[in-house]
Amino acid sequence: MSTVNSIEVENLRRVFTRRTPRKLPWQRNRQVNGNELCVTGSDKSGNQPKTTVAVDGISFEIQSGEIFGLLGPNGAGKTTTIKMLCTLLEPTSGTARVGGYDIVREPAKVRGSMGTVFSGERSLYWKLTGRENLEYFAALYDVEPSTTASKIDSLLSKMDLESKSNEPVERYSTGMRQRLAVARALLADPPVVLLDEPTAGLDPQSARNLRDTVRSLRDEGHTILLTTHYMAEADELCNRIAIIDHGRIIALDTPAALKAGLQEMHSLEVEVDRAPDGVLDELRSLPLVRGVESHASNNGLETWTIRVLTEDSRQTLDALLDLLRASGDRVLNMKANEPTLEDVFIALTGKSLRD
Amino acid sequence: MNNVRAFWATAKRELLIRCRYPDWFVAMLLWPILMPTFTVFATQALAGPDNSGGEVFAELAGTSDYIGFVFIGIVMWSWLNTVLWQVGATLRTEQRRGTLESNWVTPASRLAIMFGSGLTNMISSLITVAVSLIFCKLMWHIDLTFSPLLGLVFLLSTAAIYGLGLIFASLVLLVRELNSAVNFVRGMFMVFCGITYPISVMPHWMQTVAKGLPLTYSIRLIREIGLAGAGYRDVSDAFWILFAFAVSLLAGGYMLFILMDRIAARKGILGQY
Ligand SMILES: Nc1ncnc2c1ncn2[C@@H]1O[C@H](COP(=O)(O)OP(=O)(O)OP(=O)(O)O)[C@@H](O)[C@H]1O
Numbered sequence A: 001m002s003t004v005n006s007i008e009v010e011n012l013r014r015v016f017t018r019r020t021p022r023k024l025p026w027q028r029n030r031q032v033n034g035n036e037l038c039v040t041g042s043d044k045s046g047n048q049p050k051t052t053v054a055v056d057g058i059s060f061e062i063q064s065g066e067i068f069g070l071l072g073p074n075g076a077g078k079t080t081t082i083k084m085l086c087t088l089l090e091p092t093s094g095t096a097r098v099g100g101y102d103i104v105r106e107p108a109k110v111r112g113s114m115g116t117v118f119s120g121e122r123s124l125y126w127k128l129t130g131r132e133n134l135e136y137f138a139a140l141y142d143v144e145p146s147t148t149a150s151k152i153d154s155l156l157s158k159m160d161l162e163s164k165s166n167e168p169v170e171r172y173s174t175g176m177r178q179r180l181a182v183a184r185a186l187l188a189d190p191p192v193v194l195l196d197e198p199t200a201g202l203d204p205q206s207a208r209n210l211r212d213t214v215r216s217l218r219d220e221g222h223t224i225l226l227t228t229h230y231m232a233e234a235d236e237l238c239n240r241i242a243i244i245d246h247g248r249i250i251a252l253d254t255p256a257a258l259k260a261g262l263q264e265m266h267s268l269e270v271e272v273d274r275a276p277d278g279v280l281d282e283l284r285s286l287p288l289v290r291g292v293e294s295h296a297s298n299n300g301l302e303t304w305t306i307r308v309l310t311e312d313s314r315q316t317l318d319a320l321l322d323l324l325r326a327s328g329d330r331v332l333n334m335k336a337n338e339p340t341l342e343d344v345f346i347a348l349t350g351k352s353l354r355d
Numbered sequence B: 001m002n003n004v005r006a007f008w009a010t011a012k013r014e015l016l017i018r019c020r021y022p023d024w025f026v027a028m029l030l031w032p033i034l035m036p037t038f039t040v041f042a043t044q045a046l047a048g049p050d051n052s053g054g055e056v057f058a059e060l061a062g063t064s065d066y067i068g069f070v071f072i073g074i075v076m077w078s079w080l081n082t083v084l085w086q087v088g089a090t091l092r093t094e095q096r097r098g099t100l101e102s103n104w105v106t107p108a109s110r111l112a113i114m115f116g117s118g119l120t121n122m123i124s125s126l127i128t129v130a131v132s133l134i135f136c137k138l139m140w141h142i143d144l145t146f147s148p149l150l151g152l153v154f155l156l157s158t159a160a161i162y163g164l165g166l167i168f169a170s171l172v173l174l175v176r177e178l179n180s181a182v183n184f185v186r187g188m189f190m191v192f193c194g195i196t197y198p199i200s201v202m203p204h205w206m207q208t209v210a211k212g213l214p215l216t217y218s219i220r221l222i223r224e225i226g227l228a229g230a231g232y233r234d235v236s237d238a239f240w241i242l243f244a245f246a247v248s249l250l251a252g253g254y255m256l257f258i259l260m261d262r263i264a265a266r267k268g269i270l271g272q273y
């Protein structure tokens, strides 16, 4: 593979305008009254358009033969980016090229040079069998008719679906549907494959298998863009990762380089006996602390874990414990970790990917 | 050719899905028999035991075969109904299934996909019409003469209605709600197009409205050609009006579809239910 770019994204931006859902007359009245109470003097129409900036001027390049990950929390703009690249959604501004074709000016050529796997399992015909689904889409992708049958057979066996190929998709498990969707994306042997949250909803074993499949696709020469909100997945799978939050790319590098940037940092994990909402802001304002987040410990006991990213744990630790005790939290456990991609995210945004 | 292939593949897909909902098949055969029958009895009652009402009717309608007259009106109207519903709902159905986007990201022509699933709808509604006609011949002994001209009129009507369906399908992409629009149009057609009565019995302004609706001409032509045995020369005016409707509705539907598809991509509503 040469080092040509398969995907080039330049300052891509997408704004959604939408009206707030219509209200019944008496509901609208109530809202107007509320506004008057606020005395802010804002206008009274309860139905003005709202704008959401889903993708806010992102740029990146994906080289041929690489697995590129878009990592970000819910609502970060991952799906919106994918939809613009696969020509379902027009960008508000900016440009992108897939396989050298402009997504706005040459949409048909873009569609011909990529396969897309959407998140969720509704993208297939549930009343058709797996094979019928593939036959149908092979016609739409205009796969050479004489080789269609053998192509479908080989994809079914590659995705481990042969035994179920003649059963309707409604009888498939989530993992099988996801594999069928991947098979469909590969029908035309496209140079570029887009995968939107390919492992969402899969059990750990199926997710692992799917990651193996993605790797084998890369080894066969496909260029892959995938989105995920699992850091471990991005870390394990991707050659390069763009971390995206609120529609902006806040970091872009190899997983190793992203973590190396935090080499001098320490990640402290403190387990406490109750939800520590009150002290988090105080913790954030401690000197040298770069990010704080907390989540339920997930250990069956009703405890919470606070994660603190600091430039020097020796200097932070004492103040941290003081603060916690002062607020009445009981410290149950504590450890220091190597920084992970999650910490990268915390360091960059001050919050967790889970939020 | 890619477009032809996509067209047939979509038609086959839709046929397969239909065959897996067998209740649809029963409805397809039962409805066309039940639907016209109840009006036929009503008409018979109005004609009176000595058929004196029938004579008046013959004068107004230009045919004494009032059962045939009513039957053709109703069959054509319910046919229009199904086509409007089904073609109009094509994109909506795909949106609901969640498969619209997977179709739209393929390089296949979107119009070929539209027409492909339309074909299956067309065939199923044609079967309905055929069942009605056979039933009507056997049960009510209606003397319908089939001719190439009749076939041509039917084809033109199909094109006109299909164009209308395309317009609906495109609008649905934007407003995501079909019911009220289809109900409005079929209500218009039911009242104005002279389904069970000659349009000459309506007030003048209603007749003017009727002249603006393609179904008026379809029904009139089929009655005149099929029942009264008229030839091309007798009906050429109505024939060309129907032709013009067919061409402009198809062209309008086509352009609207392209436009709405573009707007939908711009607004980002393709994937929404
Ligand atoms: N069609 C739409 N109309 C209006 N707003 C939208 C639309 N699609 C997405 N958004 C908004 O754009 C933002 C980004 O959404 P997007 O689906 O791209 O996020 P995501 O990163 O894929 O999140 P998730 O992990 O939940 O899938 C969200 O705030 C969302 O509400």
Ligand SMILES: [Mg+2]
Pocket (backbone or CB within 6 Å): A078, A079, A080, A119, A196, A197
């Ligand atoms: Mg998403």
